[in-house]
Amino acid sequence: MNKSIIDTTNHFSPAASLAAIGVKLRQLDLFGPIRAQVQIKQKTVKHAPIDKLTDAFISLLAGAHGLVEINTRLRADPGLQHAFGRAACAEQSVVQETLDACMPENVSQLHQALDEIYRSHSQGFRHDYQAGSQLLDVDLTGMPCGPKAAFATKGYFAGLYHRRGRQLGRVLATRYEEVVVDQLFAGNVQLIKALQPLVEAAEATLQLDEAKRRRTIIRVDAGAGTEDDLNWLLARGYEIMAKEYSGRRIARLCKTVNEWIQDPNWSERSFGWVSEPATGYIRPVQRIAVRCRRIDGTFAYGILIFSLEIQQVLTMLGWQAAQASDSVAVLLAYVTFYDQRGGGIETAFKGDKQGLGLTKRRKKRFEAQHMLVLLGSLAHNVVVWARQWLSCHKIQHYGPLRMVRDVFHVSGLLRFDVSGAVAEIVLNQQACLAHSLLHPLQSLLTPLHVVVTLGET
Structure with missing residues (x-):
């Protein structure tokens, strides 16, 4: 056991x-x-x-953006270590060696363990499919890295041309802001290739049978908007909201719009129904063309493809x-429902x-990178669950940045009993969020026999 914990029961x-x-x-x-x-x-x-993986995980919640910060954010804070059940903290280089020792089977094992954790603690797994549809957003984001890293290839990295890296694929239970699945891919993988393995992994995690799939909406961008991908989703029973993949098809379909309706909320955008029948899909779908005016006066076009009935969309919104x-409201509802993807998975990535x-x-x-990604997925969900546990109105709109930077960094004194368990937490009353968090933390920890008070520290 850490000698400092034996010597004293108090830690700032x-x-x-x-x-x-x-x-x-x-x-x-x-x-x-x-x-x-x-x-x-x-x-x-x-x-x-496993203890070293725990140290890496705690460091993420403590705001470390590099494993080297384990030494300054965790090793220098023995009280925080002990609150998480660690008697001492490994040195950062030793944690890195453990990650480098991980094999493909360890990645699979961690995936399975995270599935079990998600099923035990998430809201997404307990979603009531009879009461309403589950919404899953699927997307990729670039993970730039050095050219000598494994599977680092040229690919799409926003704003970074001629860069090498990998791609992170994610399935997000959007209503609950929870990561269902994170998977790492080579840098040249696009969503068209990653969609099926991601959705299959999400099916396993959420244990989606045929009935649940019929009550699940998959929302994707144009990267997975091919007929093959969308037909695969439709064949499995999902409802879809997607964008058309083919630029040539978009140009052709936009010419079939009989009437463009001005977006009442954005003067530079208009939309209209595609009149050409959607014959290439195994289930009925509808299509809406959307055009946005560029700075030079020309238009950028897109086609939304969806199997949803308007009542489903209105309920979700x-x-x-x-x-x-209302014909205009119907068009706006479908377009708005797709727009909300930006406040879902894109916001989660950011x-x-x-x-x-x-x-x-x-x-x-x-x-090693995949293990870190999965620990980051768990950290994301813990941030979401912590926000729910605290039930503090002031922080309910906080994202990961403000949760880690502000909510998780209220200073104070930790007092331990003779067995080494946390007995009292005295928050610094000068901290901005101390008063707001006092009662939520008391409600959270009183059943665990931990006293939370305010004091000058």
Whole structure:
């Protein structure tokens, strides 16, 4: 055990509020499935391989954008370590060696463990399919890295031309902001190739049978808008909301619009129904053409493809059912429902890049990078669940950046009992969020026999 914990029962921590979350995670035994299933073939000297994965995970919640920050954010804070159940913290280079020792089977084991964790603690898995549809967003985001890294190839990386890297594929339970699946791909993989393995993995995680798939909406951008991909989704029973993949087909279909309707909320955009029948799909779909005026006066075009009935869309948007009789409102509802993808998976990617340093940790070995990605997925979900546990109105709109930077970094004093368990957390009353978090933390930790108070620290 860390000698400092034996010598004294009090520890100042710059992340006392995160320590409170650590107490909750320890009570839930969140890492239990990982300890039970992930078997990394590496000799234990001071710290077991799973303990080092735990240190890496805690460092993500503590705001580390690089594993080297384990030394400054975690090793220098023994109270935070102990709140998470760690008697001491491994040195950052040792944690990196453990990640480098991971093999493909370890990645599979961690996937399975995260599936078990998700089923135990998520809202997405407990979604009531009878009450309403589940919405899953699927997309890729670029993970730039050095040219010598495994599977680092030229591909699409927004704003970075001639760059090499990998691609991160994600399935997001959008209503709950939870990551269902994260998978790492080579840099030249596009969504057209990644869609099916991602959706199949999400089916396994969510245990989607035929009845649940019929009550699940898959929303994707043009990268998965081919007839083959959409027919595959339709054949499996999903409802779809997508964009057309082929630029040539978009140009042809836009010419079949009989009337362009001005978007009432955006003067530079208009939309209209495609009059040409959709004959290439195995289930009935509808199509809407959308055009946006560029700065030079020309138009950019897109085609939305969907199998959803208008009542489903109005329900998902929270609009009045009576708007189904308004032809302009119907068009706007479908377009708005696709637009909300930007506030779903795209916002989730941005939040993880800013708050959890998603693209900052770069490992040469593919398996090492994949393990870090999966730990980041778990950290994302813990941030979402922590926001729910705290039930504080002030932070309910906070994304990963503000949760990690502000909510998890309220300083304070941690007091431990003779058994080494956290007995009291004294928050610094001068911290901006201390008063707002006091009662939520008391409600969270009182059942665990931990006292939370305010004090000058």
